[in-house]
Amino acid sequence: MRPPSRALILVAALGGGCAVPGWVPWIGTTPPAPGPPVAARPKSPDVVQPGDVRVRPVAVDDAVMDRVIAVVNNDAITLGELQETMVAYRHESRQRGGLRDADLAKQLLPKLIDNRLQLQEADREKIVVEDAEVTEELRERIKTTYGAKSMEEFERLLKEQGVTIEAVKKRLRDSLRVQKVIRRKVALRVSVTDQEIEQYLEQNRAKLETGLSYHARHILVVPEEGAADDAAWEQARIRAELIRTQLVDGADFADLARQHSRDASARDGGDLGTLKRGELSQEVEAQILALEPGGVSAPYRSPLGYHLFKLESKDSLEGEGLVRVKQQIREILFREKYEARLDAWLKEIKQRAIIEVRM
16 A cells, blocks of 8 residues: 555644544644743733733744744644644645635634643643553554554654654644543533423424334326326226225235336335435325325325325334434433533633734
8 A cells, every 4th residue: 555645644643633523513623732831921011811812913934833823821822733733624624725724724723722721621620641542542543544554554654754653642642631621521511301301302393203204105007098088087096996905905015016006116116215204295295194004095196197105114203213302302402502511611711811812
């Protein structure tokens, strides 16, 4: 296998993504390493209070990668870290065009600041990540992300690109520490009660039923061509009635669909497959869902001809279907509460921080 390019290795190695559910807001899927401590905060003509964000425009020299572009409490974020994050973002989102570098930098810098604040909270909480956890995470990513077959191959590729395994492990350790502090400060403080689930169910029952599925079969009997219009339709109705009588007497629906149906589903025994409510016309769906599982409808006339439907099965807000829906509701409510609490926590730690942006 051709070794991954330098750019991909650097992106994969330096991007310490978090294994967090996809619906969790961006919390640093490529978290930067903490910047060097700042001995003294940059002087400002005004007093900077906690919670203030001071913006000081300066010219950015792309050649100076260690230029400090933001100070978060006592930590610096450098231009190099921001550029690493931009490269990682474009790689992970497969974005080659779109936002200009300047616009992307403005979009990603606040996220770097958020990530740095979270790492500082992990320090305050004395969050520890053991070496074994980092090693396990690294091995998993080597298989799924980094494109190497073994740890030895990965270390060799890093060495060729001038990246140390220690730098990669530090990134992963920071990523895991952020996950742990968010779990402690946010996830473990979110709960959903049975009463909240029942209330959501009653308020959204119609919407939830729309998302349920059903499985049906179909036979279409069309009027014969060449006959007088009224006579042709009457003959089609009689044929449909005779077919339904056979079905009620126990005949196989699939066999009769292959013999008599003029619908495209005839070759599949009239099988319409699993459908979501709302996929078919309201009138047709009403004919199907009025049936009990195993039931066959009376002939239903449409501009195409006479239809016979058989309901094989349908989900409902009862029994196992109700259990599944309640689990989905629990996940929805947990996500909503999680996101609200995460936002509130981020605002809280920002309010007591001193943040100075220099770009």
